[in-house]
Amino acid sequence: MSKFTYPQEVLDKMRDIVDNCMGEEVPYCEATCPMHTDVKGYVNLIAEKRYEDAIKLIREKLFLPASLGRVCAHPCEENCKRETEYRQPMAIAALKRFVADNFDKEELWNLDKKENNNKKVAVIGAGPAGAQAALDLVMEGYSVTVYDRLPVYGGMMRVGIPEYRLPRNIIDFEYSLLEKLGVEFKMGVEVGKDISFDELKENHDGVIIAVGAHKGVIIPIEGHDKDGVLDAVNFLRDVSLDKENVKIAKKIAVIGGGNVAIDVARSARRVGAEEVHLVCLEEKGKMPAHDWEVEEAEEEGVTLHAGFGPEKIVDENGKVVGFEIKKCLSIIDDEGNFNPQFDENNKLVLDVENVVFAVGQSVDNAFVNETLETKRGGRFNVDPVTLQSQIENVFVAGDASGGSVIAIEAMAEGRKAAKSMMRLFNGEELHTDREKEGTYETRLETDIKEGTEDLPRISTTQLDPKIRIQDFREVDLGLTEDNAIEEASRCLKCECKLCMNECVMLNDYCECPKDLFENILETGDVDPMIPYSCNMCSQCTIACPKDFEMSGRFMDMRKVMIKQNNGKSPIKGHSAIEMHQLLGFSKLFNTSKPAKTSSKKAEKGRS
Amino acid sequence: MADTKRVFIPGCSLPSYNPDAVMKTLEFLQEKLPGTGGILKCCGKPTKALGQVDKFKERYGDFQSEVDKLGADEIIVACQSCFLTMSANSPNQTVKSLWAMFPTLGLPERAKGIGKKSDITFAIHDSCSTRDRKDIHDGIRWIMSELGYKVEEPPHTRENTKCCGFGGMIVPANPDLAQRVMNKRTEEVESDYMVTYCAACRESMVKGGKKAVHILDLIFGDMYDSNSEFPGNPSSPLKGWTNRYKSKSNIKKVLK
Numbered sequence: 001m002s003k004f005t006y007p008q009e010v011l012d013k014m015r016d017i018v019d020n021c022m023g024e025e026v027p028y029c030e031a032t033c034p035m036h037t038d039v040k041g042y043v044n045l046i047a048e049k050r051y052e053d054a055i056k057l058i059r060e061k062l063f064l065p066a067s068l069g070r071v072c073a074h075p076c077e078e079n080c081k082r083e084t085e086y087r088q089p090m091a092i093a094a095l096k097r098f099v100a101d102n103f104d105k106e107e108l109w110n111l112d113k114k115e116n117n118n119k120k121v122a123v124i125g126a127g128p129a130g131a132q133a134a135l136d137l138v139m140e141g142y143s144v145t146v147y148d149r150l151p152v153y154g155g156m157m158r159v160g161i162p163e164y165r166l167p168r169n170i171i172d173f174e175y176s177l178l179e180k181l182g183v184e185f186k187m188g189v190e191v192g193k194d195i196s197f198d199e200l201k202e203n204h205d206g207v208i209i210a211v212g213a214h215k216g217v218i219i220p221i222e223g224h225d226k227d228g229v230l231d232a233v234n235f236l237r238d239v240s241l242d243k244e245n246v247k248i249a250k251k252i253a254v255i256g257g258g259n260v261a262i263d264v265a266r267s268a269r270r271v272g273a274e275e276v277h278l279v280c281l282e283e284k285g286k287m288p289a290h291d292w293e294v295e296e297a298e299e300e301g302v303t304l305h306a307g308f309g310p311e312k313i314v315d316e317n318g319k320v321v322g323f324e325i326k327k328c329l330s331i332i333d334d335e336g337n338f339n340p341q342f343d344e345n346n347k348l349v350l351d352v353e354n355v356v357f358a359v360g361q362s363v364d365n366a367f368v369n370e371t372l373e374t375k376r377g378g379r380f381n382v383d384p385v386t387l388q389s390q391i392e393n394v395f396v397a398g399d400a401s402g403g404s405v406i407a408i409e410a411m412a413e414g415r416k417a418a419k420s421m422m423r424l425f426n427g428e429e430l431h432t433d434r435e436k437e438g439t440y441e442t443r444l445e446t447d448i449k450e451g452t453e454d455l456p457r458i459s460t461t462q463l464d465p466k467i468r469i470q471d472f473r474e475v476d477l478g479l480t481e482d483n484a485i486e487e488a489s490r491c492l493k494c495e496c497k498l499c500m501n502e503c504v505m506l507n508d509y510c511e512c513p514k515d516l517f518e519n520i521l522e523t524g525d526v527d528p529m530i531p532y533s534c535n536m537c538s539q540c541t542i543a544c545p546k547d548f549e550m551s552g553r554f555m556d557m558r559k560v561m562i563k564q565n566n567g568k569s570p571i572k573g574h575s576a577i578e579m580h581q582l583l584g585f586s587k588l589f590n591t592s593k594p595a596k597t598s599s600k601k602a603e604k605g606r607s
Numbered sequence: 608m609a610d611t612k613r614v615f616i617p618g619c620s621l622p623s624y625n626p627d628a629v630m631k632t633l634e635f636l637q638e639k640l641p642g643t644g645g646i647l648k649c650c651g652k653p654t655k656a657l658g659q660v661d662k663f664k665e666r667y668g669d670f671q672s673e674v675d676k677l678g679a680d681e682i683i684v685a686c687q688s689c690f691l692t693m694s695a696n697s698p699n700q701t702v703k704s705l706w707a708m709f710p711t712l713g714l715p716e717r718a719k720g721i722g723k724k725s726d727i728t729f730a731i732h733d734s735c736s737t738r739d740r741k742d743i744h745d746g747i748r749w750i751m752s753e754l755g756y757k758v759e760e761p762p763h764t765r766e767n768t769k770c771c772g773f774g775g776m777i778v779p780a781n782p783d784l785a786q787r788v789m790n791k792r793t794e795e796v797e798s799d800y801m802v803t804y805c806a807a808c809r810e811s812m813v814k815g816g817k818k819a820v821h822i823l824d825l826i827f828g829d830m831y832d833s834n835s836e837f838p839g840n841p842s843s844p845l846k847g848w849t850n851r852y853k854s855k856s857n858i859k860k861v862l863k
Contacts, residue, residue: 502769504788505777533781535788536656537735537770539763551775558658569657573779577653583848584619584649585666591855592673593862595611595644596637 003525004564010556014517017548022444022496023512028084029076029092029494031442034404034412037061039076039092040493046095047488051103058096062411063135064128064174065104067157069097070166070476073259073290073406075439081492085448088457091479091487098484109177114141119425122147122204124191124367127155128407129398130210131178132414133421138181140422146183147200149190152241155212156399157407159237160260162267163472192367206393206421209368209380210414213361213399219255223313228320232256232264232358239267243472249353251275253323255310256358257287262294264358265302269469277350279305281328281340296475299465309340311347313355323350363400377402386420386430387413395421412438445545446494458487499540499550505533506540506550513540513550528570531557612642614679615705616693618686619649620806621821622854623847624838628823630857632705636683637861639712644677645858646670647851652688656776667696674700683708685823687734687743687805704737706746706804706822714753718826722756725832729802729820730759732792732812733768741765747804747822754825761796769795771803771811789815800831813840 006014029039038057045054058065074093083089119142123130126148134144152158153175157166179185191197201207216231218224228249238246252273254265257280265276278297280287284306287294298304307328314322327346333339363378372389373381379402380389387395387403397403397417398410416437423430461477462468468475479487497512509530510516520526531554540550561570569577583589615636617629636643651666674682674697682697684690685705694702729751737743744765751758763769772778772788793801793815801819803809812819818837825831841847 504791505781505784508784529781532657532775533777533784534775535735535770535772535777536775538738539735539769542738542767554775555658559660560658562658562660567659567662569659571780573782574657574776576779577657577776581649581651581653581666584653585651585669589848589851589855590648591858592646592648592677593644593858594677595613595642596862597610 018518021514025444027494028079032079054099065100086454098479113139117141120204123208125210129410129414132411133418136418151188159240209396215362217360218357226315230356251352252354253277253352261358276302283307387417498543502539611644611677613681614644615683624806626853629854631827633861687737707742710749720755722754728757728798730796730798732803771808773807
């Protein structure tokens with residue numbers, strides 16, 4: 001009855017709307033988040049004080065909301081419309097932390113997994129990449145065993161990120177979800193030593209390598225092999241696992257300009273270093289570390305030597321007694337290569353007994369016995385789309401393949417590897433339809449609405465620097481409830497749907513034109529009342545950034561319906577118009593009169 | 608027949624609403640522009656709006672032959688739907704909107720400044736079908752200013768005007784929706800009083816809760832203020848057809 005056959009040119013115009021209408025495009029934050037958290041959704045639930053709904057919504061995508069609320073480098077905030085427009089991004093991570101800290105409960109966790117499918121998977125590494133892969137697999141009914149040579153959960157989140165940024169009980173609480181779901185953890189078990197990689201492959205249907213990059217890099221400058229030279233990875237791991245027994249000199253230098261260098265400097269202050277020099281090639285403000293981390297380090301008494309590079313490490317009897325540095329003039333050469341130039345006449349010697357290198361990490365890949373290809377930094381060579389290695393049922397996720405740098409990216413990689421593996425097991429194509437995994441660019445284009453205020457970002461409060469350097473208590477105190485509501489209320493709720501603000505009728509029948517026409521194209525079915533409810537006023541087209549003419553499409557449909565309904569409207573109420581038309585054309589109500597003849601003269605006279 | 612240079616076509620909704628205004632407009636045009644004839648006939652737009660392509664062709668052909676019979680090379684319309692339909696379908700005639708002509712013709716003497724002492728403000732509702740005709744918008748503002756009434760421009764006005772709720776033949780199809788569209792239009796208007804230049808729009812504004820007049824009511828009627836009785840909406844279609852019949856008689860009377 002309501003199925004109509006539309007001519008191709010009518011269908012093509014509908015298709016154009018379906019393909020290009022931005023009504024269903026996700027906001028910038030969500031597309032940027034590698035895990036595609038529904039940021040707009042949960043932020044606005046917080047604004048409405050619907051905290052439990054907010055944490056449930058976050059948990060649909062993230063099993064580590066409190067951890068990520070603290071340590072996520074939040075690429076989402078960089079693409080927030082309030083950032084690109086006003087440089088005042090939404091405090092998305094802080095809002096996540098607020099709701100996770102105060103409203104996350106084990107009772108809310110989804111433990112509804114599929115029935116066991118008798119397939120066994122081994123995951124090497126209990127960091128965010130491995131844990132996410134394990135989670136996705138166990139939910140789909142796989143038996144998953146996670147191996148990690150560390151005695152504790154979390155990988156680099158645990159032994160790289162210092163405790164004052166991420167209290168350890170939070171990691172354990174959030175990882176307990178995996179235990180509840182039946183993931184088996186073999187902690188303190190080193191693959192390649194306690195169990196061989198081959199054995200692991202033999203005993204499982206598939207293996208996911210997510211070992212991270214836990215080998216410190218030391219630049220081979222003069223004196224690099226002296227007693228007192230350390231690397232960041234080892235130092236931070238020692239601090240994390242056994243801070244009481246860490247030995248550090250009173251005066252130390254850290255070389256590196258990234259967040260890891262900052263973590264080393266600030267951790268060193270907390271385990272006894274009184275004078276900490278941070279040396280990096282970049283000028284302040286251009287350092288890879290976040291500005292606020294540099295600031296917090298300086299508040300804690302770290303001395304910054306920005307724009308300096310290493311000359312040599314000075315020793316006495318094999319023990320470090322100084323670090324000579326020199327002024328850096330430029331870092332990148334004309335060809336765009338890393339090629340730092342120095343002022344050889346501007347050098348100084350720092351009086352230190354430890355030099356810690358925080359200049360990068362590499363992957364300890366010895367456990368595979370060269371059965372897999374590797375590249376720079378010991379990272380495994382994989383298909384970037386599927387994360388598949390040269391061995392069909394072995395996939396590599398996270399820092400181990402170089403696909404991620406931050407925790408949330410590692411999780412997305414873990415998810416990608418798990419998805420590939422499941423496709424392999426199910427005999428499906430691995431490469432298709434994977435464009436929207438990880439960060440992608442949304443097709444959404446929005447302008448700031450008239451009357452939008454440039455409201456400042458609300459910051460969290462920090463513990464007093466004098467108090468916080470005494471131990472490893474958490475520095476960031478988070479948002480208060482009032483602050484969280486105020487901050488969440490700043491969200492611009494980015495979406496297109498400009499036509500939906502204008503049109504009453506569209507709101508009766510769809511979420512957006514794409515939704516409406518997609519449905520028609522898919523089913524060929526439409527309630528005739530829909531095209532016959534359009535006022536043909538074009539207000540939607542005026543609002544539409546793409547100038548789509550919805551009224552034109554409805555008129556196309558009306559014509560088709562009339563044609564396929566013997567020339568009559570399929571709408572009952574329209575019989576009144578037929579009557580109206582009959583009378584409107586009847587002689588009784590029509591007349592046609594020429595101009596008065598007498599006016600002829602008048603007109604002539606006028607001209 | 609060549610004496611008829613141009614023809615005034617009041618449309619359908621105006622003759623059904625105010626036969627007196629039809630008569631006075633035609634008289635006014637007769638005086639200002641001798642050689643003006645008159646046709647009362649539907650242009651067939653309703654069939655076009657329903658998507659009845661063939662029926663519309665037939666109806667419009669019918670209408671066109673009346674114009675051609677009179678030999679007019681200019682059509683003066685008071686309806687915005689007529690303006691669009693005839694502009695698109697009568698290539699041999701020049702189609703002019705009455706509203707855009709007033710600034711050149713001037714207002715009738717008695718109308719000039721009539722609203723100066725009125726204590727009310729009229730919000731202007733532009734017809735959405737001619738949203739891109741600045742000359743029509745300007746003509747309406749010129750008339751209101753000449754009349755001396757205070758006016759309000761709603762947030763959606765001129766090229767961005769909102770639909771009155773009547774368009775697209777949705778009233779008989781989906782009356783509940785039409786009513787909500789009408790309410791949405793009037794909700795954003797501050798004044799209790801509105802002026803339109805389409806009789807269907809006027810009816811919609813009244814349904815949306817406003818006191819509303821057609822601009823011809825202001826040009827040819829008495830001064831409107833807060834004590835005036837405003838035209839309501841017809842309680843049955845019969846009233847409209849009676850008016851239409853009166854309009855027909857009036858046209859015949861003027862062009863006797």
